[in-house]
Amino acid sequence: MSHSMFEVRVAAIEEVAPMIREFCFEPVQGSLPSFSPGSHILVEMPARPRPYRNAYSLLSDPRDARHYRIAVRLQERSRGGSRFMHEQVQCGDNLRISAPANLFAPYWPAKKHLLIAGGVGITPFLSFLPEFVRRQQNFELHYLFRSQQTGAYRDSLRQGLGQALHLYDSSQGQRCDLHALLARQSPGTHVYICGPQSLIDTVTFLAQELGWPRSCVHFETFTAAQPGQAFSVELARSGQTLAVEPEESLLEALEGAGVDLPNLCRGGVCGQCVTRVLEGAVEHRDAFLSAEEKSRQDCIMPCVSRAQGHHLKLDL
């Protein structure tokens, strides 16, 4: 399902941590759609030579859709999307965004919610928390950050959450004992992780070791596509051949040629854009396909994955 994008105005920009800027969007006309905790939007950045479209979690209270707020961490090794947001976007600018979609909703029947955030991964939880408080849910938030770079929203979290908040500043050598944290949870607890891949990998590994059911472990990784080698892609049905530039994702190249694929996350998570591969080897970079599916080399997630060599032929 391709997205219907609409315009919003940047109403405010605030530096909420040394490397993180918060952007507040207001509607240009009408009102913004309501959204649910854990929702994200796609933000289109009118960069040259081609626009970027990145997914960002909405971090405001879901019961208040007068504004949308997102937080963007400057990524040193990005293709330029976060840099564009930090350096080009000004208050009063108009940007195009998608309607909210949700791939990271709380599991409401859980007996307890254990939230583990790393750095800018705090953002989706900021939309969980007001709803947890209203619904009197049992929860704990464990927030791991480096205060020299990240660690946004600590003060307001302290005020709002009290005992439910646990802070770990690795710039001050504070560590979270994830094994002990998971080991002391009682059955019926659901754990949610948002942060760097290493944090997600560690928590999911520990949870598995400790015998947690997989259905009780939830995580979100929104990493925008990373650059790679240029390659060419042949579309079997239309006969077109496209060039994919090093800084461009395969999905963006297809969209640039007028081929719309369904997509929600543009980060290798949701599985919507999966496409059949007829020729060529794939460098899989997604978190959606299983190891077995990846080894078959017969499909690709064009939002993040690329050709291993110089050529791919797709069933499009």
Place this chain on the structure above:
Amino acid sequence: MRIAPKAIQTFRDDFTYSNSPGAIARFPFPFPEDEYRYSVNIEPHLTPGPEGSVYEHLFDIDEHYLSEMAERNLVLQENPKRCLAMPHMDLACWDMIERVMVAFATDYPEYFALTREGNHWIWENKLLNQRDEFTFGDSSTLPLPPMEYIGRQVQGDFALLDQREGDLFMDAGIVTCPADWSLAFDAGMSFSEWHGPVPLAHEMGVFDRALKYLVAIPVGRPVRRLNWTLTINARMDTSPETYPAWGMDRASVTPDNVGEKVYLRVELQVLDRMPRSNALMFSIRTYLISMQDLVTRPDWAKRLHRVMKTLPPELVEYKGLSRFHPTLVQWLAQFDPAN
């Protein structure tokens, strides 16, 4: 020219239900081809659709509104468990209230009015002579639990599907006119679980493809499909709970009474993302037409004959048509020049 709600008719006992010529003209005939095949026949529910058609608005109100609300009341009196909502679905119920009320007040201003001042809402349903003031989101300010409150004012069955783990769960609904399925039985089940009894389609991967599509439906982009079966008499409530009251009817079809006894039952199913809860609203709007009304359209009569004649035996069995299917095919043959 739109058709207006008419006086109450019955879907049981004396079966006074009838379709006006206008209702027949707008009946959603579901067969695009001579042979019925399974497909994921989902398309965007773009509104407004053609004026006067069942696709014009998000929710279709027709001449049977009062009759269906009266029938729903009878079913709920007999068995209150035909409406349920698990505690975590409260917000989803309020999403549905908003969607229905805003759509009704916009699309049918002659029948419904909604005034909103912040969370203070005033709702008027002129067809049911109802006026309520309540606080949006606060279920204690409604005269009934939110699902039952809104469900008693809108035609068709409703399920609210909670979305988690990339799957959908039947965690709330009001189902008083089902084609032989039970909300109480399916409650809490996942998408593939509640479709468990459907033959052939699992092997074809239909449900995997459909689920992937459904979980990605964004806010404000509803989709629809048609489903169908056959029902004996104009009975809305063909549920497992009431099976003793209607199961035997299937043995009552004779070559002489097919026209009045057998009804084509079409469901207009709409799936619509709820913004605050991320639930998926699944509405099932049921239309009934008797064979004698249906064959007033020669193209429909001919098409239905061919569809019935070529229907795979598994589907004849699954849809519960075995007892009267040969009689029906024979009766329909008279309308098909190829025979």
